[in-house]
Amino acid sequence: MPSIFTHEFNTPVYKGKVSFNTGLFINGQFVDGSGRNYHRVSNDKVITSVSEGTSKDVDLAVDAAEKAFETTWGLNCPGNKRGLLLNKLASLMEEHTDELAALEALDNGKAFNLARSGDVTTAIDCIRYFAGWTDKISGRVIETTEERFTYTRHEPIGVVGQIIPWNSPPQLSCLLGRLHLLLRQAIRSFLKPSEFTPLTAIRMCHLVNEAGFPPGVLNVVTGYGNTVGSAISSHMRIHKVAFTGSTLAGRKIMEAAAKSNLKNVTLELGGKSPNIIFNDADLEQAVNWARFGAFYNQGQSCVAGSRIFVQEGIYDEFLKRFTEKTRSIKGPQISKIQYDRIMNYIDSGKKDGAKIHTGGERHGNEGYFIQPTIFLDAKPDMRIFKDEEDVVRQANDTVYGLAAAVFTKDVTRAITTAHKLKAGSLWVNCYSVSGPNVPFGGFKQSGIGREMGEYALNNYTEVKAVHVNLGMKMM
Numbered sequence: 001m002p003s004i005f006t007h008e009f010n011t012p013v014y015k016g017k018v019s020f021n022t023g024l025f026i027n028g029q030f031v032d033g034s035g036r037n038y039h040r041v042s043n044d045k046v047i048t049s050v051s052e053g054t055s056k057d058v059d060l061a062v063d064a065a066e067k068a069f070e071t072t073w074g075l076n077c078p079g080n081k082r083g084l085l086l087n088k089l090a091s092l093m094e095e096h097t098d099e100l101a102a103l104e105a106l107d108n109g110k111a112f113n114l115a116r117s118g119d120v121t122t123a124i125d126c127i128r129y130f131a132g133w134t135d136k137i138s139g140r141v142i143e144t145t146e147e148r149f150t151y152t153r154h155e156p157i158g159v160v161g162q163i164i165p166w167n168s169p170p171q172l173s174c175l176l177g178r179l180h181l182l183l184r185q186a187i188r189s190f191l192k193p194s195e196f197t198p199l200t201a202i203r204m205c206h207l208v209n210e211a212g213f214p215p216g217v218l219n220v221v222t223g224y225g226n227t228v229g230s231a232i233s234s235h236m237r238i239h240k241v242a243f244t245g246s247t248l249a250g251r252k253i254m255e256a257a258a259k260s261n262l263k264n265v266t267l268e269l270g271g272k273s274p275n276i277i278f279n280d281a282d283l284e285q286a287v288n289w290a291r292f293g294a295f296y297n298q299g300q301s302c303v304a305g306s307r308i309f310v311q312e313g314i315y316d317e318f319l320k321r322f323t324e325k326t327r328s329i330k331g332p333q334i335s336k337i338q339y340d341r342i343m344n345y346i347d348s349g350k351k352d353g354a355k356i357h358t359g360g361e362r363h364g365n366e367g368y369f370i371q372p373t374i375f376l377d378a379k380p381d382m383r384i385f386k387d388e389e390d391v392v393r394q395a396n397d398t399v400y401g402l403a404a405a406v407f408t409k410d411v412t413r414a415i416t417t418a419h420k421l422k423a424g425s426l427w428v429n430c431y432s433v434s435g436p437n438v439p440f441g442g443f444k445q446s447g448i449g450r451e452m453g454e455y456a457l458n459n460y461t462e463v464k465a466v467h468v469n470l471g472m473k474m475m
């Protein structure tokens with residue numbers, strides 16, 4: 001039975017009725033999934049039902065993607081035309097910014113302004129940036145000998161499956177951050193949004209149709225990780241998986257890729273990022289950025305600066321100001337599962353001997369709200385740090401390496417520390433700033449490969465070397 005989302009938004013910023021089919025998006029059509037519809041619950045309330053896909057739907061999406069590539073897409077559609085379509089989609093999103101932000105806020109439980117600036121606007125910027133690349137993918141001529149003409153071609157990698165999470169960088173920008181890449185490179189693809197936040201992805205498909213993309217270029221199959229997600233990662237006709245999510249699921253995806261067709265895998269995974277505050281830092285700015293870094297989207301950010309190291313001399317003052325600034329933070333966690341997981345972490349932190357300085361309890365009686373929580377002395381040797389060497393050792397003492405930050409006015413110390421920290425994104429005197437033209441990804445168990453910027457381009461092509469004989473004779 002077709003599932004329809006209908007909601008009358010009546011927020012201070014956005015008012016209006018939104019109604020659309022929440023079926024799977026395959027070959028340009030909204031269709032019922034072959035599983036059962038499931039309820040999308042946000043903050044303890046059912047907001048709609050969504051089609052559940054299965055491996056059968058993944059097969060149909062791959063068929064549609066392959067057909068599109070052979071007919072209307074791929075190299076049959078010149079790069080500049082793909083760029084125009086992407087820009088048209090970006091313009092449609094601009095027209096629908098508030099609606100998309102309201103939808104994301106409802107589905108995800110995040111603040112409207114965050115969804116607007118963090119998700120929708122970022123997504124539009126990504127699309128526009130990569131729309132500019134659509135007609136700029138080129139190979140090289142490689143000098144060999146006078147008797148040989150050798151050049152490279154960057155050919156689309158094949159059907160790409162994208163599996164994305166619900167959190168931050170928020171679902172929508174993840175979706176579009178990847179969508180642009182695929183469309184740019186004439187790739188046909190499909191996407192599995194998180195079962196927790198499918199709505200903006202589905203709504204986007206309506207805009208994809210309105211922009212005039214040929215059917216099958218983008219397909220969206222909603223559903224669960226252990227069904228749709230694993231069907232994607234073990235599919236024999238999918239040649240690449242671009243995954244964003246937990247390290248646990250990333251590992252399973254690599255395993256499935258290895259056991260099936262050895263598909264190319266890029267992984268954007270979790271982190272436990274250090275934020276280092278030296279005693280010569282601008283304290284007020286350091287506190288403000290640390291608050292933003294740790295609690296953006298209620299801490300539901302892969303780059304969250306959840307381990308803050310403060311140098312001796314400023315510790316008490318930093319803690320006082322930081323504690324004051326965090327009190328006002330309010331917002332729910334995405335789901336009951338996540339709520340329970342965090343409460344369990346808080347319990348085990350206490351059991352392991354860390355001191356709760358503030359928070360640590362449920363906030364209110366409704367939904368999945370948790371008080372902003374600060375632990376002190378998270379490990380016996382993690383108190384106040386003395387010097388650069390000491391803090392670099394502690395900061396790098398993790399299996400993750402997604403991001404890190406350093407606050408100091410000493411430029412030499414800033415740069416030398418930044419270079420010693422093992423992380424894919426490094427901020428000096430700021431936190432969690434980026435852009436569509438800047439690469440993003442992790443060291444160690446935070447991931448493999450880079451998305452965004454020019455660095456991401458090669459993830460989606462196969463390089464072919466062509467050798468032409470201009471006069472060599474074989475005896």
Ligand code: NAD
Pocket residue numbers: 163164165166167168169192193194195223224225226228229230233244245246247248249250252253267268269270271301302303402441442446447
């Ligand atoms: P998750 O790994 O549970 O789920 C992510 C996606 O993978 C979902 O669509 C889910 O359905 C799917 N999935 C789950 N198990 C799967 C399996 N076995 N095979 C295939 N697909 C599977 O993560 P989450 O809870 O949705 O998201 C939070 C995690 O994502 C955090 O660890 C966060 O740090 C990480 N994250 C990383 C980045 C980054 O760019 N590095 C960005 C955002 C979020």
